[in-house]
Amino acid sequence: MSSTEELALRLRRHVVRMCSRGGSAHVGSGLSIADIVAVLYGAVLRIDAAKPQWPERDRFILSKGHAGACVYAALAERGFLDVSALDDHYRNGSRLSGHVSHKGVPGVELSTGSLGHGLGVGAGMAFNLRRLGGKQRVFVLLSDGECDEGSTWEAILFAGHHGLGNLRAVIDYNKLQSLGRVSETINLEPLSAKLRAFGWHTIRVDGHDHNALRAALADAADDRPLCIVADTVKGRGVSFMENEVLWHYRSPQGAEYAAAMLELGVDVVASHA
Amino acid sequence: MSWPAMREAFVQALTELAARDDQIMIVNGDLGFGVLNDFIERFPSQYVNAGVAEQNMTAVACGMALTGARAYTYSIGNFPTLRCLEQLRNDVCCHAANVTVVAIGGGFSYGQLGMSHFATEDLAFMRTLPGMTVVAPSDPWQAYELTMQLYARGGPAYLRIDKGSAGLAAGPVEFGKVRRVREGEHAVIFATGAILSEALAAADLLAGQGIGVRVVDVHTIKPLDVEGIRAAVEGRAHVFTLEEHVVTGGLGSAVAEVCAEAAMSLKTFRRFGLEDMFPDVVGDQRFLRARYGLDAASIANVIRQILVN
Numbered sequence: 001m002s003s004t005e006e007l008a009l010r011l012r013r014h015v016v017r018m019c020s021r022g023g024s025a026h027v028g029s030g031l032s033i034a035d036i037v038a039v040l041y042g043a044v045l046r047i048d049a050a051k052p053q054w055p056e057r058d059r060f061i062l063s064k065g066h067a068g069a070c071v072y073a074a075l076a077e078r079g080f081l082d083v084s085a086l087d088d089h090y091r092n093g094s095r096l097s098g099h100v101s102h103k104g105v106p107g108v109e110l111s112t113g114s115l116g117h118g119l120g121v122g123a124g125m126a127f128n129l130r131r132l133g134g135k136q137r138v139f140v141l142l143s144d145g146e147c148d149e150g151s152t153w154e155a156i157l158f159a160g161h162h163g164l165g166n167l168r169a170v171i172d173y174n175k176l177q178s179l180g181r182v183s184e185t186i187n188l189e190p191l192s193a194k195l196r197a198f199g200w201h202t203i204r205v206d207g208h209d210h211n212a213l214r215a216a217l218a219d220a221a222d223d224r225p226l227c228i229v230a231d232t233v234k235g236r237g238v239s240f241m242e243n244e245v246l247w248h249y250r251s252p253q254g255a256e257y258a259a260a261m262l263e264l265g266v267d268v269v270a271s272h273a
Numbered sequence: 274m275s276w277p278a279m280r281e282a283f284v285q286a287l288t289e290l291a292a293r294d295d296q297i298m299i300v301n302g303d304l305g306f307g308v309l310n311d312f313i314e315r316f317p318s319q320y321v322n323a324g325v326a327e328q329n330m331t332a333v334a335c336g337m338a339l340t341g342a343r344a345y346t347y348s349i350g351n352f353p354t355l356r357c358l359e360q361l362r363n364d365v366c367c368h369a370a371n372v373t374v375v376a377i378g379g380g381f382s383y384g385q386l387g388m389s390h391f392a393t394e395d396l397a398f399m400r401t402l403p404g405m406t407v408v409a410p411s412d413p414w415q416a417y418e419l420t421m422q423l424y425a426r427g428g429p430a431y432l433r434i435d436k437g438s439a440g441l442a443a444g445p446v447e448f449g450k451v452r453r454v455r456e457g458e459h460a461v462i463f464a465t466g467a468i469l470s471e472a473l474a475a476a477d478l479l480a481g482q483g484i485g486v487r488v489v490d491v492h493t494i495k496p497l498d499v500e501g502i503r504a505a506v507e508g509r510a511h512v513f514t515l516e517e518h519v520v521t522g523g524l525g526s527a528v529a530e531v532c533a534e535a536a537m538s539l540k541t542f543r544r545f546g547l548e549d550m551f552p553d554v555v556g557d558q559r560f561l562r563a564r565y566g567l568d569a570a571s572i573a574n575v576i577r578q579i580l581v582n
Binding site for chain 2: 055059102103109110111112113114116117119120121122123124125126127128129131132150151154155157158161162
């Protein structure tokens with residue numbers, strides 16, 4: 001297992017544990033992006049936990065804020081937070097809200113949760129950083145359902161028009177949105193062709209293949225924004241959660257929690273025996 | 274210095290600011306034909322037209338601000354406010370971003386253009402956003418001064434630019450402080466924006482009939498000058514507010530909150546503004562004010578009837 005694959009496994013354990021302890025929804029969303037987030041935080045993002053506001057840092061925006069647990073976990077693994085702080089997720093008085101929040105959480109660039117906000121803000125960051133001659137890159141992770149939002153396409157138009165080569169979007173294309181299949185709700189296909197028509201460079205990858213993700217995310221910048229359309233599986237890593245809309249909502253408890261953790265290599269029953 | 278209108282005064286102020294701060298950015302919503310030409314020519318890298326896409330305009334401005342810019346979104350009426358209200362709330366205000374929203378055409382400025390262009394609920398929406406500063410100048414010189422003062426203050430702000438003007442001579446104006454522009458001992462009118470001119474004209478009419486009205490310019494709606502409002506009411510039992518805006522949530526509501534929380538013993542509290550409706554006709558600013566009882570004669574009549582009885 002590569003170091004980022006090991007990180008992804010730890011992120012999945014954190015996500016399942018946080019969603020169980022907090023009684024929170026969106027466990028399937030967190031598992032869907034675990035590999036993308038692990039490659040970003042483990043191998044791509046130029047960030048420094050000792051200097052969260054370092055001006056030269058890359059920016060990362062989780063536009064699909066409902067998968068916040070996975071980003072909090074990555075920030076903890078990278079030393080921005082204490083791992084023990086993850087226990088507070090979703091609890092009364094916690095700063096670790098269900099949808100990702102920047103308030104009092106070092107390393108979070110943008111609070112999100114309402115879909116369709118992240119790409120526009122990321123485009124503004126990329127525009128201004130480029131204007132100032134900076135080398136920083138701006139990464140934005142979107143959901144597929146979020147591509148229903150008009151504001152997402154406004155930002156796609158803007159970034160394409162301005163050739164924001166320092167902007168890299170990743171679409172977590174797990175084919176499931178809130179109430180069902182993307183193809184049966186608002187079909188996005190042909191998704192890559194749409195993005196190319198808007199002036200973007202696109203790469204389609206298996207969103208759980210770390211080598212492919214790393215190569216795509218490191219793709220040499222040109223004068224076009226880059227969108228990685230990442231084919232993913234919602235709930236990836238826990239067999240009974242995979243491709244099930246139910247796990248957009250359900251919190252794993254009791255035997256379900258134990259079974260999920262066992263699939264991720266942790267025997268919670270034995271460890272409590 | 275004088276300007277033909279508030280819009281030009283704002284652009285002048287921003288041009289001066291841009292000359293000394295290269296982080297000033299205008300993010301335009303594809304409006305303002307000709308008005309920004311000089312700015313664009315002098316500071317081409319500090320201007321971008323985001324097209325007819327106000328949600329993205331606001332998000333982009335926020336992203337710029339989060340990387341050090343002082344961003345100004347610029348559009349007409351409801352477009353940079355209501356159309357992108359959630360971007361203002363979640364992106365700009367929640368992140369305390371240095372974004373100033375500039376809306377051209379407050380109230381009935383574009384009265385002939387119809388309902389879409391009546392900016393008559395904006396103060397209420399903007400006032401409720403946490404961390405949002407709300408300013409409505411009454412004259413071009415004030416738009417210039419307050420643009421400078423908002424820049425010095427920083428943070429999320431809303432600047433409501435009126436086509437009209439109250440016609441007052443330039444004088445001192447301090448962000449966050451009400452200005453008393455006419456003295457009178459019997460009643461007080463608080464007004465915001467260029468419609469201040471109607472309050473002044475009403476005060477003139479009433480003065481001729483022996484009724485003294487103090488007129489107060491509330492150019493800063495938020496943060497509200499609570500002490501200044503309390504002091505302006507002092508000794509007067511009749512309080513009026515005037516705004517080219519619905520009576521819910523704007524200046525009238527804000528002043529009422531101050532009076533209620535101070536447990537003032539008043540005989541009259543009356544808000545002049547639009548009731549819960551959409552205007553059914555179009556017309557210029559003066560025409561529409563008169564039609565909806567917001568002109569000097571209508572205001573003076575109401576005040577006279579109340580004070581004489």
